Amino acid sequence: MGYSAVNVDDVELGGRSGQVRFIRRALGVGAFGINWFELPPDAVGHEHDEVESGQEEVALVVRGSGRWLVSVGELKDEVLAREGTFLRFDPETVRAPVAGPEGMTFVTIGVRPGSYEPRGNF
Numbered sequence: 001m002g003y004s005a006v007n008v009d010d011v012e013l014g015g016r017s018g019q020v021r022f023i024r025r026a027l028g029v030g031a032f033g034i035n036w037f038e039l040p041p042d043a044v045g046h047e048h049d050e051v052e053s054g055q056e057e058v059a060l061v062v063r064g065s066g067r068w069l070v071s072v073g074e075l076k077d078e079v080l081a082r083e084g085t086f087l088r089f090d091p092e093t094v095r096a097p098v099a100g101p102e103g104m105t106f107v108t109i110g111v112r113p114g115s116y117e118p119r120g121n122f
Helices: 025-027
Strands: 034-038 056-072 075-082 086-087 093-109
Touching: 025 034, 075 093
Parallel strands: none
Antiparallel strands: 034 093, 056 075, 056 086, 056 093
């Protein structure tokens, strides 16, 4: 069939700390990664980079707020995020989400740079 659909509530929580719903797997997506993360209040998410996969990653906060701890080499930053905030990370950027007092839910999408072919002025 030419499509797939899933409600996030129908995808079990998993991952190393039970905070991620593997949406890519549930939908059968083969072109990019997409996952749903639910961090409880004041929780620190997994610190990582995507050097091994080579993926550029975008995170979109859909509920709650918090911040990302970000570092590239010696440079360190803290980026505040609330509902509607998009963040983009190069593969070598080390990042860790940290939920605020009400928790934070976000979606990440990842793909290797150069995979997208722009059409028109989009």
